[in-house]
Amino acid sequence: MANTSQSKKRARQADARHDINKARRSRIRTFLRKVEEAITAGDHAVAVEALRLAQPELARGVTKGVLHKNTVSRKISRLASRVKALDKTAA
Template sequence: MANTSQSQKRARQADARFEINKARRSRIRTYLRKVEEAIASGDAEVAKAALIEVQPELARGVSKGVLHKNTASRKMSRLASRVKSLTA
């Protein structure tokens, strides 16, 4: 347990940030799952629309510090190539 008032406050802040970041990660994963499901179903139009929706969510995750920049970039690249292969 935290001893000083400052460390107690930091512990409270850490708990609050954890909850916020958990919600953000969950939201990002939901959008990623929508793209994955659209790709699995083979519907190129739905997959393309879902890909457009997930892009700002990934960027927001990077700007908020939930995801590393390269991780988001890698996910976007791989999803985009898979969606592109549906239309080809």
């Protein structure tokens, strides 16, 4: 338990950041889920649009310190390759 006023304040700040980061992670997961659903449905146009909207959201997660840079880079790369493969199977 926090004893000093400084440690109490840091505990309050940590709680606030936790709530903000939790909401941000949830928002990112929602964007990723939309891309996954479009890929599963086999709809290339919707998948491309969903990926286009998801990329800045993932990048924002990096700048806010919620996700690691390489993790986001890997996710975007894998999603992009799956969306691109979806176009080849449709054609």
